[in-house]
Structures are given as C-alpha cells and as structure tokens.
Amino acid sequence: MANEPSQPDPIEETARTTITNLNYLLPNGPSINRRFVSVGVEVNTGKYGPYPTTIRDGRSIRHHFTFNKHGFQLLDAPTSVSEFHDKTEVESKYQAEVCAHVKAAFNADLVVSRGWMLRTSGIIPDKSASPEESKKESYRHYGGLQPAAGEVHVDTDPSRQLIYAERAYKAARPDGPGFKRFIISSFWRTFSPPPQNCPLAVCDAQSVGDDEGVTNVLWVVDKIPETEAERLDPAMDDENQLAAAIFLHNPNHRWWYFSRMEKDEALLFKFHDSDRSVGWRVPHSAFWDDSFGDEANVRSSIECRTIAFWE
Template sequence: MHQPHDEQAVLNYLSWQKLYEEEKPFQLFSVVGGGHLPDQKTTNLIFMEGEIESIHDVRTKEKQYALNKQGFAFRNQPTHVGDFGVRDEIENVYLPEMERLLRREVEGVDQVYFFDWRIRKNVELTGRTAIDANDKMQYLLPAKHVHIDQTPSAVLGRMRLHLPEQADFLLRGRVRIINIWRPIIDVVEDQPLTFCDARTVEPSDLVEADHVRKHYNGSNFYAKPSNRYRWYYMNRQRKDEVTLLKMFDSDPNVEAKYCLHTSFAHKVVPDNAKPRESIEVRALVFTYEGDDAL
C-alpha cells in the first residue's frame, strides 16, 4: 500500500470579467451559420491560474469521505468490461454495473437514468479540429478548469429532455446527479482528478455558464479562486477504484449539494507513465416522493 502523498498544484479558475454583468458567460460547441459570421466567437470565458494549492491524498483515509458531507466518495468496484473502446460493452455491461453500484452504495435510490458517459485520454487530439459532442466514442482531453457539470436549471432541462412524461412526478421527490469516474488503465500516474470539499465552497464562488450544443443547451458552474477551498485526490488510483461525485442534490438538508473538480498535473511524472485514460458516467438518481431516504 502506498503511503499518502500530498501534492502542490496550480489549478485553473474562471477570471471574473465586467463583461459578465451584461453578457452571460457561454461556450459554443456547435458552429453557427456554417462558421461564416464575421463576429462569431465560441466563448467569452476567460480563465486564470490560481495560487499554488495543497492537494491532499485520501490514501488510507478513503472511508472518511461521503457524498452528503464532502460531495465525493470512493469505492472499490471491479468491472467485467473487457474493452472500453467498444460501445456495446459500455452500454450493456458497464452501465448496469454502475446502476448496481449506485443502488448498493447510495441511500434512497428508486430510479437511475444514465444520460451521458465519456471517455477521456491525456493524448493530444491529432487531426481533429472540432469536438463532436454527440459522438460518445470520440474521446475528450482531461478537463482542466475547476467546474461543476450541471446547474439546477440544467438538471431541470435534462429531466424534461430525457424523461418528459415522468418529470413532474420525479420533481416531487429527491433529485440528484451523481457522476462515477474510473481509470481505464492500470494506474493513474498523471492528470488525476481532484475534488473540492463542498463545505468550503460558497454559492458566490460559482458562475453559471451556458453550454450551447446543436441538439441541447445546458449549463455548468465555473469557480472563481478562493483561499477557503480544500482539495483532495486519490494518488495512483487504480482501475478497480471508482470515485462518486455529486453534481446536484435537491435535498436542502444535506451539507454537500455539489462537487467542484478538475484534473491537475503531478510535479513528477515517471518517464514510462501511461497517459491517463478514464471513463465518467453521469446519472440522474431519483428518490420518489414520500420515501424516507435519509
């Protein structure tokens, strides 16, 4: 067993601009008008490097962290998927595995709906000039800005989009979005994921940004820098270890309603380290009205 290894890292935050008082922050993931509009821009987001921060290793203390307290948790969970490059294996083997995990490890689960999953690789996107957000087999780079994947308005939009006939009923109960993150190489030696204790984040730290796609408009939160944040990661996370991250929780009584997160670079990377590869699945998790989930 490796001993805990804290890191010092510089993370990327949103830099507040006076422009945002008049123009909402946004990112455009689809080309408008064939790409020929003279003033077209794809984003108005400006990011900045924060101060050097301590990233605390959870090794030997994994059980101290909980979704309702810090906003993240860790579980040992092997998988029977043989090849994460095969879509059928992800959809027919992996997603059912993750549903069983959620039903076993998360309280009050009546219904699970996976609305997205993504493969990420720390490998440059050679030969690609654009990301097709609708192609799930097109891998993405590790996310390198501090963020939360969904805002409350985006959660409502997801429910109306994916579960229109059930949405009104489901909204009367508890609604959560929980992401499950797993390495798909033997061990992560660079660009691990780091998670911020939700109790150290204030609503005023967060800025909502629209995500505009061809078939769906959503939104997420980016974070401004703060000296209150407390960051954690799992050093040398293995393929049989998963991280659960909460993106949203409608329950007003829990401490953690969301989890800021991002990847970061290790100070020292072994010469023979494999590029980080991972899969993240995103689940709407419902507790029906009247269920005593807590």
C-alpha cells in the same frame, strides 16, 4: 451548505499533499461565458488563470469521506468491460453497471444514465476534417474521446436541474409516483495503469459557498466558432441550452484526489443534490500531478453521468 468555512477533521491533516496549479475563472473577463465542444476539442469564452493549490491525497483515509459531508466517495466498483475504447462493448454493458453501483452507493429508488464520455491526457487525433467524419451526423457530446477538463467547474448550473431531472424521470418512469429528491452525479473511472499523470481533483462540498459559481452555457457544435466575436455573439439562445457552473478562486476550497486509482475503482461525486442541507455539489478539475515523476502514465478515463431518484 457551506456559507461559512467549516473546520476540517484532524485526520485530514495526516494525508499526503501535492501542490499544483488549478485553473479558476479570472475576474473581469467576458460577461458571456460559454463552452463550445466538438469532436476532440473544447473551448471556453471565459478567461482562466492558474492558482497554486494544495491537493490532499485521500488514498490513506478513503473511508473517511461521505456523500452528505464531502459530496464524494471512492468506491470499489468492479467492471466487466474489457476494452473501454470499444464503443459497442461499453454501450452494451457499462451504463447498466454504473446505474447498479450508483443505486447501491446512494440507496436510491431509481437511477438513470445520462450518457458517458472518454477523456485522456494524451494526444487526440484530429478527425474533424476527415472524409469519414464529414459523412457522420451532427456531433453529439456522447460516447466519444475528449481532452481532460482542466478548469474548476461543476457540469450542472443549479437553476436548470429540476427541469432536467423531471424530464429524465418522466421518460424513465412515465407512470411513476414522482420523486422527492434527486442527485445528478458523475461516476469517474480511470482505466490506464497507475499512477496517472493527470488525475481528477474534487473539492470538499463543505468548503464551497452556496452562492458561488458563474453560469457557463454549453454549446455542442460540429465546428468551434473561429473568432472570439462569433463565440461571444449576444444573439445566441443561451437560455435553452444546458449549462455548467464555473468558479472564481476561493482560498477556502479544500481539494482532494485519490492517487494510483485502479480500473476496478470509481470516484462517485455529486454534480447537484436537490437536498441542499447536505454537501450538494462538488467542483472538480483535472490537474497535472508531478508526485510520481517518470513513473506516471497517460490518464485514460471514462465518466458516466446519472440521475438518482427517491420516490
């Protein structure tokens, strides 16, 4: 949508700001970009570097943001889940709740869940070498506990999303009439007490060029390859994997977050909207927020990916 920088609304200049470092992809890095994920750990082949960035706090103007322009909104989203670390409770309740919230927010005809993940800014116990872990099936990047993702990215590479959506739609509605539009999105909720020390920053979709982004192929593995040579093996079949988009630094990017998020709020933002005449994707990243000093708490959050369809 934003091949030329758009002018921000004057109300946005009233927001409180904080300055932090966001990690963008550095130029002249490896030609092969991959992200390997396993239990409790995630490793990129790309090289990232910190860029000082102003992030505005949208809390005081939360109703200013729209999906068509900015690509994200902060929602009031009550949940019946009492313990998000209880996988059984989350599986039985949460994805249906999220689909209902997303359907209402987007006014979609159908919403399907594509899985969930917990993330934390705290320490994750190393379970990879435990006897219990070795008896489990191959690692699935679903329903576990992972570190906060601290690089600027969108979880979907644009070129691969139509096929992904078609498969999901056919599985959910095999005799359906088909769809005219789809949105892949993330429904992000923090359930640790506010304020959080490592919240999520989202980039105004209007400030992101349609031609920005570098493909970063996702490899879900039982064990992270130990050497760089293994991680950059050119013989690996990247074409048949899921992929994200990662970003070089662009000073025109406009960044936002919502401080002091409560458990019954959620940040809904687009990964990919098939309608590119509107704000269609939102780069995002965790960041360390020094605004609240010793008052800040470890961030514990849950993210749930969905696909919304219009038939």
